Amino acid sequence: MDICPNRSRTVNFLIVATASVAAVLVVHGVTFLIARRIGRYNIVDITWGLGFVAIAAVAATLGSGDLFRRLLLLALTSLWGLRLAWHMYVKTKGHGEDPRYRDLLGGNLAPGNVIRRIFGTQAVATLVVALPLMLSATLGPAPAALNVVTGIGAAVWLAGLTCEAVGDHQLRVFKRDPANKGAIMDRGLWSWTRHPNYFGDACVWWGLWLVSIAGWISLATVASPVVMTYFLVQVTGARLTERYMKDRPGFREYCSRTSYFVPLPPRSHTR
Template structure:
């Protein structure tokens, strides 16, 4: 029941977003829906699951805090702007509904359901065994660190871009001195934390591919690598790359003299 209802919830969220996107002629609003889709799954799992109530509510709270913050951030980031060039390139000029659904909304809906598998499975499992309580706490700590890293990184970048004096400059301050993608690194930590917190028995380990796939996409596909594709020709970016870690935060290297 949880799985079927989750599929229905994600289809409703992404279906409604597709209709809105067609109406306004801008598909990057799917970035707002990305976080909301997971909130929908976590809500369904908490409401319909027959597993441990505390863990269902814990995972709902963790997912909702992450998803709602991300949705608001993306709303503020995209408000008043045109289409994201990533989506124009992805569609290749073919804006037929079938192509838009296949390449954007359908793909994101499937990805949401796969990454959210730990939430769905955990909602059907019993109380947290005493020997796994420490594991649950570790999961919450990793999630909290990831959420803080992502939120602080987003805030620092928004403040940097909001200053006209920084127009055309590369953001290399705060967390951005330690990693070129603190937002994506934080996002990865959030999902590893959620996965660890969802563990209730050995069968829970089968969902480990969910955070693995999320991390892979954040590092190599839709996240860091795609962002750098559009930044590689900006003045100062290569020098920034030479002294700043790609993904995992590391002490910055000295500037070249």
């Protein structure tokens, strides 16, 4: 049973949501100014994880719901978001613009076009995906029966974070070796799935959603992990990455023996 009446919970949700919008606007606004100054917009990938950390912090601070769940979601989101931000910082440091953003802008670097196509889109996506964090922060303690769901969610989150971090590390080590220049990474987790980082990301958000569940009303936010997974699989994640890799030598053969998204044992021969 919730610790506050429905009306108070609604007011608290509006406060959390409004403050979250403000936090995301500040994070993306500062990033936009930095991007204009240095002349490349791929640093928005660093902001992606930080935007969720900001929302989790707002929810934990302003939410009036169960304190343990607020702090747990803040800790889990921060571990994921800060690791991802650092990884993207290291990955993009010293490099030029990402071809994806260059193609997306089509040479039109007008501030309005950049905000609409990159920063505004990511800000809206961040708010949509983070809805479970906002709502959960306003809900009281979950029934004891849901403790199992919380445990499962934490396990899914941990599996996803591990898969994402290990995949990123393996790819980074692979690229450091000059002998691998131009080669397809097909070792470790990358022999089980062509996108262990994106698969791990999806698991992280399904895990966070499960942890956020405090009652029937929490099911209303299931669209958030669904949207995140859809984008990771079909839009900005795996599908877009493969569009840029399809003509690389050996990529088709790699696809023929390696699962697209969900990790599966590699096929031993091409069909």
